[in-house]
Amino acid sequence: MSESNKIYIFDTTLRDGEQSPGVSLNNHEKLDIARQLQKLGVDIIEAGFPMASQGDFEAVKTIAENVKGVTICGLSRAAFNDIDRAWEAIKVADQPRIHTFIATSDIHLQYKLRMTRQQVIEAAVAAVKHAKKYTSDVEFSAEDAFRSELDFLCQVLEAAIDAGATTVNIPDTVGYATPAEFGQFIKEIREKVPNIHKARISVHCHNDLGLAVANSLAAVANGATQVECTINGIGERAGNAALEEVVMALYTRKSLFNKTTGINTREIYRTSRLVTNLTGMKIQPNKAVVGKNAFAHESGIHQDGVLKERSTYEIMNPELIGLNVNNIVLGKHSGRHAIRDRLAELGYVLDDSELNKAFEKFKNLADKKKEVTDEDLVALVEEEIRSIPATYELEYLHISSGTRVIPTATISLSKNGEPVEDAACGDGPVDAIYKAVEKITGLNCTLLLYNLSAVTGGKDALGEVTVKIRPNGSAKTYLGRGVSTDVLEASAKAYINAVNKVVYDKMQAAEEAVALPKKEGV
Numbered sequence: 001m002s003e004s005n006k007i008y009i010f011d012t013t014l015r016d017g018e019q020s021p022g023v024s025l026n027n028h029e030k031l032d033i034a035r036q037l038q039k040l041g042v043d044i045i046e047a048g049f050p051m052a053s054q055g056d057f058e059a060v061k062t063i064a065e066n067v068k069g070v071t072i073c074g075l076s077r078a079a080f081n082d083i084d085r086a087w088e089a090i091k092v093a094d095q096p097r098i099h100t101f102i103a104t105s106d107i108h109l110q111y112k113l114r115m116t117r118q119q120v121i122e123a124a125v126a127a128v129k130h131a132k133k134y135t136s137d138v139e140f141s142a143e144d145a146f147r148s149e150l151d152f153l154c155q156v157l158e159a160a161i162d163a164g165a166t167t168v169n170i171p172d173t174v175g176y177a178t179p180a181e182f183g184q185f186i187k188e189i190r191e192k193v194p195n196i197h198k199a200r201i202s203v204h205c206h207n208d209l210g211l212a213v214a215n216s217l218a219a220v221a222n223g224a225t226q227v228e229c230t231i232n233g234i235g236e237r238a239g240n241a242a243l244e245e246v247v248m249a250l251y252t253r254k255s256l257f258n259k260t261t262g263i264n265t266r267e268i269y270r271t272s273r274l275v276t277n278l279t280g281m282k283i284q285p286n287k288a289v290v291g292k293n294a295f296a297h298e299s300g301i302h303q304d305g306v307l308k309e310r311s312t313y314e315i316m317n318p319e320l321i322g323l324n325v326n327n328i329v330l331g332k333h334s335g336r337h338a339i340r341d342r343l344a345e346l347g348y349v350l351d352d353s354e355l356n357k358a359f360e361k362f363k364n365l366a367d368k369k370k371e372v373t374d375e376d377l378v379a380l381v382e383e384e385i386r387s388i389p390a391t392y393e394l395e396y397l398h399i400s401s402g403t404r405v406i407p408t409a410t411i412s413l414s415k416n417g418e419p420v421e422d423a424a425c426g427d428g429p430v431d432a433i434y435k436a437v438e439k440i441t442g443l444n445c446t447l448l449l450y451n452l453s454a455v456t457g458g459k460d461a462l463g464e465v466t467v468k469i470r471p472n473g474s475a476k477t478y479l480g481r482g483v484s485t486d487v488l489e490a491s492a493k494a495y496i497n498a499v500n501k502v503v504y505d506k507m508q509a510a511e512e513a514v515a516l517p518k519k520e521g522v
């Protein structure tokens with residue numbers, strides 16, 4: 001692949017993607033995603049914003065320690081403390097990159113930063129120079145670039161490149177641009193910034209008008225060589241440019257763009273599913289490239305065409321994105337090798353003890369279901385293997401419900417091994433279950449989201465319930481997932497899973513509070 005026509009894929013699923021409302025990934029989940037992104041062949045993984053929290057810092061550090069052969073990037077404001085923290089987290093990476101940013105639009109300067117243009121230039125230069133002391137690979141972003149006055153933006157970019165930025169990123173932070181405008185914008189930046197040839201031009205488009213991918217492609221057509229994007233297009237507000245759409249557009253329309261990426265397209269579907277499963281953010285069936293219907297043909301004329309010749313109605317082969325029909329059917333006669341292989345294909349690398357646990361659960365499920373699908377396996381690993389320590393576990397559940405009775409749930413949970421039982425009535429069976437769990441745990445929470453979906457087809461399908469709760473008096477929300485062939489059991493498990501996360505967080509906070517005075521006293 002010639003360097004001159006390569007488009008660098010900068011994945012920010014773990015940073016901007018995690019800024020999606022309701023998404024909160026733990027370190028293990030972030031590491032799983034980072035490993036899969038590396039397999040997918042992205043050039044840069046933006047692993048997080050280390051200054052944001054201790055958890056973010058740890059996650060970025062863990063990724064830098066464990067995911068090799070790819071650039072690992074940490075985001076920071078144009079502030080020395082942020083940059084120092086980012087460096088601390090990424091310094092062990094094979095190829096560390098510091099990404100520092102400051103806004104350049106008047107609206108951000110006046111209301112948010114309360115800085116003058118001169119101060120912004122100075123802060124940008126100081127930040128890049130400071131980052132440069134640590135690593136040669138420094139990216140500078142002019143936040144809200146598209147709404148910035150062009151001449152001022154060009155001045156900032158020129159100064160950042162002079163200070164040592166090797167990539168300059170032009171975000172359309174609020175997704176305001178249209179493709180023709182954004183393409184022209186990039187063209188003008190290339191013409192007006194004298195030292196632009198010394199840096200890679202990157203774009204970072206948001207999807208507020210549904211134009212993030214189109215704008216990114218317009219930028220590529222006008223000389224951008226790095227595209228920032230996320231799996232499934234997740235991200236702040238309406239999200240970012242979807243990696244799979246950008247990549248498949250460049251691939252499918254190669255004769256138009258004459259560009260290549262380092263992406264192994266056959267890993268796209270798997271990566272998309274992993275991100276869906278770990279974030280709880282479902283994608284709509286008609287989503288381009290990875291949606292359930294993206295390769296489905298419903299009407300007779302289309303079916304006839306596809307049967308005669310696929311290309312009549314398909315512009316890409318589903319196998320290209322890794323949507324292959326797997327001919328190894330997993331069921332009760334399968335062994336550990338097959339499970340380990342399929343899990344690895346799905347992005348989960350388990351150690352021996354995790355595999356043994358997964359295998360035992362798999363066999364139990366295979367006794368109930370004829371065929372265990374990929375979705376079943378993902379659900380199983382998510383629920384049983386990748387879960388945080390479970391203070392509460394469901395022992396049994398009895399529901400009394402019908403058209404003429406008040407729904408009542410009797411539940412027994414084990415709390416650290418000790419059984420605790422209680423019962424409650426509710427507006428419906430699920431409400432009764434949640435009230436009974438509240439009575440047992442003493443945790444009062446507001447249910448913000450309840451989503452039930454079938455993860456597999458047929459009468460023996462596994463039902464997956466996703467809930468989002470907020471403990472009363474707290475600003476934080478917690479996602480819980482539960483899977484079972486019985487939807488009420490899945491509902492109970494999802495709620496208990498979320499409650500366990502609340503309890504775990506409280507325990508962590510209590511441990512940190514004990515550790516802190518000790519540290520300060522040393």
Ligand SMILES: CC(=O)SCCNC(=O)CCNC(=O)[C@H](O)C(C)(C)COP(=O)(O)OP(=O)(O)OC[C@H]1O[C@@H](n2cnc3c(N)ncnc32)[C@H](O)[C@@H]1OP(=O)(O)O
Nearest residue numbers: 016049051052053077078079101102103112113143173236
């Ligand atoms: C466009 C984007 O996606 S940018 C990335 C967004 N991501 C995040 O915000 C990550 C999560 N954020 C956080 O955890 C917190 O906001 C933190 C830890 C980063 C900062 O928290 P706090 O110190 O409490 O500040 P808070 O978030 O309330 O306000 C942001 C401050 O940073 C300043 N700031 C914002 N952007 C920048 C920048 N690029 N460079 C320097 N300062 C900046 C703001 O002006 C404000 O400063 P002020 O307190 O002097 O008014």
Ligand SMILES: CC(C)C(=O)C(=O)O
Nearest residue numbers: 101141143144171173
């Ligand atoms: C920090 C920058 C790149 C960003 O996320 C944005 O402008 O949307």
